[in-house]
Amino acid sequence: MTSADRSASGPHETRQVRGASLGVIAPEVARQWHPSRNGDLTADSVAAGSSRKVWWLGPCGHEWQAVVHTRRNGCGCPYCGNRKVGYGNDLVTQFPEVARDWHPTRNTGLQPEQTAPKSNRKVWWLGLCGHEWQAVVANRTARRSGCPYCANQKVGYGNDLATRHPELAAQWHPTRNADLMPHQIPYGARINAWWRCASGHEWRAMVFKRSAGSSCDRCKLIGVSEVEVRAFAELRHVLGGHVKPLRRDARLPMPRWQHLRVDMILGDVAVEYDGSHWHKDKAARDRDKTDHLQRAGYKVIRVREHPLALIGPYDTRAPRAARPFQVAAAVLQKMIDEDFLPAATARDAAATYIAGGRLVARDEADRAVNALRVREHGSRSLAALFPQIAEQWHPHLNGELSPKQVTARSGKEVWWLCAAGHAWRARVDQRVGKGTGCGFCSGRYVTGSTSLAALRPDLAAQWHPTLNGALLPEHVTPHTRRAVWWLCPMGHAAEDAVSNRTKGMVCEHCPNSRRRRGPSGM
Incomplete structure (x- = not known):
């Protein structure tokens, strides 16, 4: 018998059981009593509430020591429960x-x-x-969590917005984001921030959506890149008297295709502008498109934004977030290098433009861009189909965007103003499809009179003073499912949803808790 085995029976063993024995109260637990490592002590000679530590042998074949009353309360094999290392559970x-x-x-x-x-x-x-x-x-x-930096949950190793997307960091609003700066947040953060574009428009958008390609709604064009439109205006200005045809957004009939859309046609040269975000995982599709254009007799120049790899014989590079002049100059330089401009006058015009280093068709480009701005949707607009919802369109916070410029099925998130004077943000399609109204009037959003502090001061008194950061009982409603930290009168700290506490759930560590605690919680 080992010393551990002797201690299981030891000098404290008594045949007079105080209270009902384990064998009577919990026979299913008693069946796991170790047959050889507890000396003469048996499950019938210890009380079910005993604090004695003894040996057990589970149906799993694992041996372990545990206090009797913890077993009676449901604590099982620590190896099967992965609370202790052994038997291959590491x-x-x-x-x-x-x-x-x-x-x-x-x-x-x-x-x-x-x-x-x-x-x-x-x-x-x-x-x-x-x-x-x-x-x-x-x-x-x-x-199954992994690297928090790769998952954009923590800032570090160059994953901040300023490093990954300096062009977006340049649009970070200088005053409306408190002290938060682009170098302090991951580029994929789910933070709703304020932005200001080069035209002076201000709006709110999630950081990860901006990194995914969203831009200023008031500057946004319909289905096309503004850089592409402005670069084509430059190319048409330079080559207009030398090359024909000159077309943007051309649709060419092709075998096996309904049509093939090409960004620009400059004579017998097809030009594709490949932005890094929209083409990062589409190299195979882009190669296929190039092959079709080449078989149709076109020479294909792809302007590939950094860090996209070149995939065709006439491809050329452009920096990330390239500007119109950089795109136009790259195309013209490639046409000169590959002798795609046989006329000397055309080559001279292209070389002069590149040497000039500036835009020459601003007015023409502005007209083309303005023609592609967001248009009114007429009978399909929110204003036409749901006038009662359109009446709650906020008169100031949506800039120049109006209910006539969004469809009833739009996923755009905009500002609303109810008759009671509450302002809130919600998607257009959710207001139409789900019939959602003002979150303040319905109690979904917090006001001074609907907060946990106002309605349940008894629960607000158990709000943990330090573990919830800046979040206070005044900031949540009693029915929110948000999990926060609590500090009960006995001094136990626990995390739980506010709605659970409102329903009567109490501290799981306190006696007489209404919660049932499983083996892993013991």
């Missing part, structure tokens, strides 16, 4: 793809073979991306 065996990221030097001797998948220990990780970060082991295994 991180390397169970989650090899997570263990692969274990940092080789920063965990002070701790190894993944010694760690349970549900461990709450915070350790260091080193991803295949080369980024280092700290995270709780259980979070990585339960949520």
